[in-house]
Every structure is written in C-alpha cells, then in structure tokens.
C-alpha cells in the first residue's frame with residue numbers, strides 16, 4: 001500500500017500522473033500521518049458498516065476507511081484523480097469511486113443499492129468552498145446516515161458546534177443542531193496539508209438525530225425565519241426578521257412580546273425553542 005503521507009512519494013505519484021492542484025476545487029491533501037486514522041476511528045466508532053467519502057483526493061483517508069468499513073463509496077469530482085486512485089487503492093476490493101459532484105448525486109439510491117441495508121456514515125476532508133452547502137444537503141434531505149465526520153475550517157467548526165443562543169451561534173449552528181448533535185473532536189494545523197491552506201482546520205462529528213429536538217409545524221417557514229434573523233447580524237432580531245421576511249416590524253415585535261421576549265433581542269441569543277416559538281406565533285399572526 002503506497003504511503004500517502006510521505007511528501008516525496010506524493011510528489012512522485014502526482015508527477016507520474018501529471019497532476020497539478022486545483023485551488024478552485026479546494027484541493028489541499030492531508031499529509032499529517034496522525035490525522036486520517038483518528039478521523040476514520042471516530043467515524044467508525046459506533047459501527048463499521050458503510051461509509052461515503054466526499055472528495056478522496058489521492059486516497060489518504062480512503063485507505064484508512066477501507067480498513068475499518070465493510071464498504072466505501074467515494075465521490076470525486078476531479079476526473080484527473082481517477083487513475084491516481086486506481087493506483088493508490090489497488091489493494092482494496094471494498095472501495096468504489098464515482099466521478100460525480102456529490103451535490104448532484106442521488107444518495108438515497110446509492111444507499112439503497114450499494115450498501116445493502118448497512119448503516120451508513122459520511123467521512124470527508126471537505127472542500128472548504130462548499131462546506132455549508134454539503135452539510136445542509138446531507139442534513140436537510142434526511143438521508144439515512146448515522147454520523148457525518150468531517151474536517152472543516154476551524155472557524156466553521158466553532159460556529160457549527162456553538163450552543164444555540166450563545167455569542168458564536170449563527171444560522172448554520174441552528175440548522176445543524178436541529179438535525180444533528182455536533183461535537184468538535186480535534187484541531188488540525190494548516191501545516192498538515194499539501195499545499196498548506198491559509199487557515200487551520202478541525203474535525204467535527206455530527207451524530208444525526210432520529211427526531212428534531214423541537215417541534216416545528218412548518219420547517220420551510222422556520223428555516224426562512226432563522227436565515228432572516230441572522231441576515232443582518234448587527235441589527236436586532238426584529239429588524240432582521242422584518243427585512244428578511246418582508247413583514248411589518250410591528251408584527252414581529254408583537255410576536256416577540258406575545259412570547260414575553262424583549263423586542264430588542266438579537267438573533268444569536270435565540271435558542272432552537274425560541275426560533276420554533278417565534279416561527280409558530282409569527283406565522284399564525286401574519287396569516288390572519
């Protein structure tokens with residue numbers, strides 16, 4: 001099995017395949033030998049059946065997943081990496097690589113056909129330019145996943161794992177907590193990658209909830225309200241919600257008052273329960 005954390009071997013491999021890094025595809029490959037085994041262990045902790053990897057690159061994490069899971073399916077958008085992966089993953093017969101954009105993939109069909117009733121997780125060193133779209137794609141569609149163990153930018157990890165209602169919380173915090181229980185596992189310095197990015201990273205694990213922690217009658221309205229509330233961070237929640245949802249500010253303030261909430265409150269202080277309550281009251285009031 002080729003050593004994919006040795007810089008000399010990686011350079012030789014990439015030269016042999018005439019490969020140059022694409023910045024626009026977020027190609028920063030992991031070269032720190034301690035990181036991938038730890039990520040794969042964290043993802044496989046509860047079981048080791050099926051795993052979907054997004055963006056295998058040259059296969060450094062894939063090799064670790066292949067040793068812990070019964071079946072591995074990878075989505076790699078860059079077709080230039082397919083011959084590289086054929087070489088680096090030649091020792092494994094439980095890995096399939098699909099040359100597709102994960103955001104356009106039919107995951108329910110894949111989970112039903114390729115994994116044959118196994119419990120399935122996601123593991124990835126995510127391309128940072130589409131971290132939020134990928135996480136929301138995986139969560140909003142309620143794909144039957146056990147956990148999502150991913151490397152993201154350190155700041156994104158802190159925001160995602162912040163407690164809703166605390167200073168660091170944002171729209172992504174609220175959305176992720178609605179669908180999953182996030183935890184920050186460990187930090188990874190920028191020097192762990194080739195080429196090194198300008199930011200540090202962290203590995204997080206989202207354990208997908210079977211049921212949301214709050215009851216919401218109209219999820220589309222609830223998420224529109226959350227997006228609007230955080231739309232203008234320096235304004236009060238009432239101002240932001242009114243602007244983002246095209247509602248009179250008086251109506252939003254009335255909804256807050258009906259819930260005994262201060263009309264000058266800011267969105268980052270809202271818990272998921274607050275968002276659910278404001279959403280229900282506001283929708284009822286403005287529908288009349």
Ligand code: SAM
Pocket residue numbers: 025026027028029030054055056057058059060061075076077078100101102103124125126127128130
């Ligand atoms: N897993 C490898 C590692 O840790 O070294 C590579 C990670 S690199 C940060 C991200 C990978 O995602 C790249 O290989 C890139 O080509 C791929 N990628 C980017 N956008 C993608 C998309 N929409 N769907 C699937 N793969 C994508």
